[in-house]
Amino acid sequence: MGRRHEKLSVRPRSVIPGRQRWDIGVVSGRPRLAVALETNLCHAPGVLAARANPVTGRLLVRHDSRLTGEQVGKLVLQAVAAVVRKITGSRQVAPTGQGETDNGLALVAVGATAAIVAVSVPAPLVGLGAVLGTTAVIIRTAWRKSERAARQEPSPPKWAKQPPLLTIVGRYRKRFYLASALSVLGQLMDMVLVLVIGWIVLVLIRGESAALIGIGLTGATTQIWVLAAAAALVCLGLAALSYTAGIQWRALAHDVRHEWRDRLYPRVQRLELRHLEDERTTRMARLLTDDINQLGTFLASSAHEVLTLTTSFVVLVPVFLVFAPQIAWVAFLPVPIVAWLSFRHHDKIGPDYLRVAENESALNSRLTDNLAAAATVKSFSAETHEIERVSALSERYRDSGKLLDRGAVSYTETVRVSATVSLAGILLLGGRAVLAETLRFEIFNPLVGLPQQVLWKLPNLGNVVDGYQQTAAALHRLRYLEELPVESATRGHRLDVARVKGEMVLENVTFGYPGRPPVLRGLTMRIAPEKVTGIVGVTGAGKTTIAKLMMRFQRPDSGRVFLDGQDIAEIRLRDLRRAIGFVAQDAFLFDGTIEDNIRYGSFQAGHRRVVDAARMAAVDEFVETLPSKYATTIGERGVSLSGGQKQRVSLARAFVKDAPIVVLDEATSAVDNETEAAIQHALKDFARDRTLVVIAHRLSTIRHADHIYVMGTDGVPAEEGTHDELLRLDGVYASLWRLQVGEAG
Known part of the structure; x- marks a missing residue:
């Protein structure tokens, strides 16, 4: 195992709680x-985010701080080994993006070309077969390579065998x-x-066309006019077909995006929360x-x-093959070469683009920081230092851009040369055949320009194949999402909310999050109806x-939770x-007004009810100072409000809901003591x-509760009772109380 990781060049760079940086040589x-x-x-348990940079070969992992460095290291090593096996299909990893596949393709292309040149003059059909066979091998090899890179799942489910485009x-x-x-039809028209x-x-060179004379068109001038008119009509038809096809494809794309989003988003909204938490919000x-786009x-x-x-x-x-078999091989000779160049360029240009983007980002970041920190820079007389840093970053950005452009121009010109060689070969061999009277000029002349129809479409072949595989992989992930179980809001027994007394009992409940030890172990707890129950720990x-x-x-791993004597697993979820x-x-908080956020979930609530709830939650104290009062827009996630203000709005939302049971989870932890006292009242x-x-963490929040549970580290209550009873017990609660009120020691 150790030698394997050494071969993969995987080693930690920095390790701090919740974050690790690694050097991953094979990523470069x-x-x-x-x-x-x-x-x-x-997808790994406990990993919050991961960012791998193919330019620097580094990996940043953000993880749950409860994971040890050794655990995270094991996850990283396992992930690298698994990904390398999937993508390369072997235990050897090439140091660059081209790797052994591209070298193999190069040998195939060059070898096949040499063989074609050797055999094609005496056996043109064999030559054409070799050209087409070589092209097929190159495309198939690149296809498999792209497919391995795009697919993340080790074995596709049954539905993945359906034609992806028809599924999409x-x-x-x-x-x-x-x-x-x-x-x-548009391509045929072209x-x-x-x-x-x-x-x-042909008419201009040879004079009247016998075929046109046969349909009553005599005279070269007349035939030219008719053919020119036909060309104009074909151009108009081609334009109409191209326009209609473009509109149809784009409209279909928009409708497909909407259809998938309209189908999946309601499902995501109804996913069990455990799946939403496991999947990560950003993913x-x-x-x-x-993926839908x-x-x-x-x-x-x-x-x-x-x-x-x-x-x-x-x-x-x-x-x-039918009309000019003797020149077929040379007409398509550049096809495998251009196809190989397309795939090779596509692989090579990726890291170049990333390098340019990385350098551009670094330059922009430095410029932005310098402008924002102008006072700091001037206070240290560091203008010259910053000028030199920006100049160095700009130079690096310039050089990487030049390298990228050089590769792009070289590729374009290579394709142009290949097309020119093909045309020259057709003219040479075709001309010889015409002079030898083995090929009629009337057939040779129209065929000269047709192979260019293929050659000028080939340069984008690498992007097309990769795009298809990325699309198939996106479809795979979306179909996987469709298979995740959803909550049923209507399954189960009806619950008359108006008649709920509010007694909740957790009976011998054990629960643990995936990949972690149980949080609760055999917990039994009773929440008394119409009482205040505090939970601390x-x-x-x-x-x-x-x-x-x-x-x-x-859902508990074992045990049950009851509401008024009914197992909540059997109650209709919407009613619960x-x-x-x-x-x-x-x-x-959602992007919208304060009133919209307080009303959220109780959408029919009137303004008076919103204001009353806001007053109870002490929201009115800061709302009245705002120019637009309750109509004030608070921005995405309530960015314009402080933490305490957000909590008060959220609390007011619960007041508007007016449910018979209310659970406050650290609901006032971010408000000051004076505001909390008002809310408590x-x-x-x-x-x-x-x-x-x-x-709550602050014991002052629950000191007046009718009953208090003090949770221990073993997943069950360490103590329980009223505030006074727990103080007399002189245990964990009493110790915490003395610490918080400043009476310890």
């Missing part, structure tokens, strides 16, 4: 491997077929235009944005290119987990959550005739 110059490594690690378009299959037909132009040239958002992007751009290229091959190969003792179990955000108001410590009236569960 391999953007696909970097993406695969990020995805693999983001779903109920829009007829429109997909229509757009495909338009693309094919080839017809080349033939008509060739016919015009789930990428599925609903980037990828489906539409392929339809809007690459699908048309695939069809036109395929049509060109399917039509031109038989045409040359150290961080990680399971206080918030108890609230999640009561809300059925999580209508019966419980929940205020989390991390108050989440309001809670006395609000808690009358309802069950109130208060989870």
